[in-house]
Amino acid sequence: MNITENAKNIIDNCRFCWMCRHVCPIGNATGQERNTARARAFAVSMVVRGSTELSEVADNMYECSLCGACTNNCMTGFDPKVFVEETKTELVLGGLIPDYIRALLEKYMACGNVYGAEVSDEVKALYREDGDVLFLAGTDAVLKAPETVGVALALLEKAGVKAAFTKEQDTGYALKFLTGKTEETRKAAIAFAAVLNKYKTAVVYDPADLAMLLHEYKEWGIEIKAELISFNEYLLSLIEDKKLAVKKGDTVYTLQDHFAYARELDDTESGRKLIEAVGTSRDMLLCGKEANLAGHLIMAEYMPEVIKNVALDRWQNAINMDCKTVVTENPAEYVFLKETCPDGCRVLSVEEMLLENM
Ligand code: SF4
Ligand code: SF4
Structure with a gap:
């Protein structure tokens, strides 16, 4: 298999400490050890060493959301995104992608999006x-x-x-x-x-x-x-420039940190500042840099039940901290937290939160 030295080093740097085991949202939703950063790395290393076929690890690569929660918890700075992305490319070039991924790519070619959907x-x-x-x-x-x-x-x-x-x-x-x-x-x-x-x-x-x-x-x-x-x-x-006239009330809101804001963009504060402009911020478990995934639209096309369980797990994190109004900053998490919203709780996007305070 043709992957970079960087990807191979990442795989080989794993110390088997299992600190990442509890943080993988997909592993938590499936209960399967194969859905952990360590297991994904081990699978790719078997291919690199010639002990297994590339096609054997395809499903496991597409079961990674690339959320980076494991990287955040890894003492070696282990970043599975690198070898997962490279392995996906190898699967594509080798004509070895699973049929459910081929179907999404065919929709992309036909409609310009992987959902095969029309703009309303x-x-x-x-x-x-x-x-x-x-x-x-x-x-x-x-x-x-x-x-x-x-x-x-x-x-x-x-x-x-x-x-x-x-x-x-x-x-x-x-x-x-x-x-x-x-x-x-x-x-x-x-x-x-x-x-x-x-x-x-x-x-x-x-x-x-x-x-x-x-x-x-x-x-x-x-x-x-x-x-x-x-x-x-x-x-x-816009709020600072007084172009958006919001009022501060006494509602308690909880931010569902999106992993791209929290880890890839290094921004765990802007969502909380928006909440503080109109109410009070209360964090749930696994927030900020530890942000845990609450939904993924592309993955839901081929593993809908798992993604639903990812959202339900997230609700458990919120309910454990008595967080009832969750504010999302990404469309995927808005969709899945809404779909799984328990009675007595609600989901708002950041823009909906501001609008209800104007
Ligand atoms: S936390 Fe890092 S070093 Fe430890 S098992 Fe996970 S990937 Fe390997
Ligand atoms: S990037 Fe996210 S989904 Fe992939 S192994 Fe790490 S924690 Fe799990």
């Missing part, structure tokens, strides 16, 4: 090319949580922001997740950079997209001239 008329009605900033909602929000797009744009309008919102929403994130850093992913990124570069500023709604724009685009030398700002940071700036 309600969302299309929001398209506009001109604006002071570009609002990048991202494919997941547009197709799987379209209500959030309307609410986010309505909030920006209340702040007097003229936001462009166009049909191009694909940063290449889904291709990267399914195939790794392939040439196809890079081409999708180059095409999207051309869209971004028509604007001076882009407000990025989905932190998974923002992390890709800031990290992988840079790694590939793809120039982004637009200033990129996260949705959370942009909302904070």
Whole structure:
């Protein structure tokens, strides 16, 4: 198998300490030891050593959400994202991807998205090319949580922001997740950079997209001239500039930290500052840098029950700390926490939270 020395070193650096065992959201949801960082590394190392076939580890690679919770807990700085992505690329190049992944890629080729979904008329009605900033909602929000797009744009309008919102929403994130850093992913990124570069500023709604724009685009030398700002940071700036007139009440809110904000973007504060602008922040278990996953839209296409259990586990973390109003900062977690919301609890996106305090 053709993986980099860096990926091999990461695999070999594991000390078998098992500190990562309890943090893998997928392992916790399935109860299977194979769904841990250590076991995934062991599986790939067997392939590298020629003890097993590449095709044998395919399912295990697609069962990793790339959330990085294990990395955060690993004394060696172990980062499975590196070898999982490289192994996915090897599977693609060798024609060895599982049929359920092939089906998603075929939908991508046919429809431009892995869900095989059409943009709703309600969302299309929001398209506009001109604006002071570009609002990048991202494919997941547009197709799987379209209500959030309307609410986010309505909030920006209340702040007097003229936001462009166009049909191009694909940063290449889904291709990267399914195939790794392939040439196809890079081409999708180059095409999207051309869209971004028509604007001076882009407000990025989905932190998974923002992390890709800031990290992988840079790694590939793809120039982004637009200033990129996260949705959370942009909302904070609007509140500070008194363009968004929110009122502070006595509601207690709990942030569901998204892993891309918390770990890839090193931002565990902006969501909490937004909460503190309108209420009181109460943390649940596994928050901040320890953020635990609460949903994943692409994985739910091929392992829906597991992803539902991931969200239910997250609710258990919230309920154990008496957290009843959970605030999400990513469309995937909004969708799955809503779907699994227990009686007496509620889920709000950050924009919904601000709107209920205006
Ligand atoms: S925490 Fe790191 S070193 Fe320990 S078992 Fe997990 S991956 Fe290996
Ligand atoms: S990146 Fe996340 S899903 Fe993958 S092994 Fe680590 S904790 Fe588990």
